[in-house]
Amino acid sequence: MEKQAGSNIWQTHIEENMYDNFYFFKKVSLVDKYNFYDYMWMMIEWWVSISEALSSVSNKIKNTFFISKISELKMYISSWDSFSRSMKKIPMIFSNSEIAIIESGETTWDLHTTFLKLSEDLKKIHNLHLKITGALTYPIIIFLFLLVAVLIVLTYVIPAIMPIFNNSWVELPLATTMLISVSNFIRNNAILLIFFFIFVAIFFSFYKNTQKWKLVISNFLLNLPIIWNVYKNYILSIFASTLWTLISSWVPVVKALKLVSKTVNNVEYQELISLISDEVSKWNKITDAMLNLDKTWFYFPADFIQLFSVWEKTASLDVVTKKISSQYSIEVDHSLWNLTKWIEPIAILIAWFFVAWFAFAIFWAILKVTETIN
DSSP: OHHHHHHHHHHHHHHHTTTSSOOSOOOOOHHHHHHHHHHHHHHHHTTOOHHHHHHHHHHHOOOHHHHHHHHHHHHHHHTTOOHHHHHHTOTTTSOHHHHHHHHHHHHTTOHHHHHHHHHHHHHHHHHHHHHHHHHHHHHHHHHHHHHHHHHHIIIIIHHHHHHHHHTTTOOOOHHHHHHHHHHHHHHHTHHHHHHHHHHHHHHHHHHTTSHHHHHHHHHHHHHSTTHHHHHHHHHHHHHHHHHHHHHHTTOOHHHHHHHHHHHSSOHHHHHHHHHHHHHHHTTOOHHHHHHHHOTTOSSSOHHHHHHHHHHHHHOOHHHHHHHHHHHHHHHHHHHHHHHHHHHHHHHHHHHHHHHHHHHHHHHHHHHHHHHHHO
């Protein structure tokens, strides 16, 4: 009764002070998360109490919003809640899979190892993100510079030379006519275009979280040429990595699959993994469920299913999932190399297309005007 009363007092105190501080950015990055688990592992490894470890970790983290949530976590633990139960009260920070892993660590009295596993798993995911963004940075920069150059030509260069063409009474080439039409449209409708793009941005900011939009994007990325291979390997790597962390923490297979389905950032894979979990709960094999639900091997390649069949024969799922995670991390690297090899020439080709169009449209028209004057 005293523990329950103390818990209620702390809960009331936290709710009363929840809105005392205002934060512009209520987001905790993967770096903050894996640093948090890494610090906790080191502290507990050296027999520091959880409350003292949380206080020490707060001094290491720079994210003020995350620091406030760590303080809440410490309050809950001080009111005799377990670490996993305290995490459940802050769902916007800690995912269900993280909570399940911590809960399993508490059950097996191996909490410090659990913190280490979570830290390593989040580091792998973060490194994958860095590899993908690094591979796409160069093409994105090319497209941004191209967009700026196109806008400058259409809004400043073309209007400056248009009087020459208007006073010459020369029949302009089709490329020049198209260029002038696009320039006139942008200059005459600049305000409308700005409002249009603002409306589109606002619309997508609300619509992007709907299930229908997520399904459309998931399907689009899985069928987009060149991109789909990287995206699929990335999802399979995250799937295997998260499943390995959960299984090695003694989380039951069915529950682990349910949790993995929520961590995979693709609606189609989420639904498919959830169905696989339902099949496994009926005492069916994971490989049989994969083959029945994905007969064309579109979502789960043959080698991926074959590696899972090894586990079913050897009863070593944690080892197999770790191997799959490592293998598909290498596959992501290889896919990214192929993606970069194709995207960079395509980006340069598109840039050259616009340069050639502008050069031909302007210089060919000037040449015709010069010939008429002569």
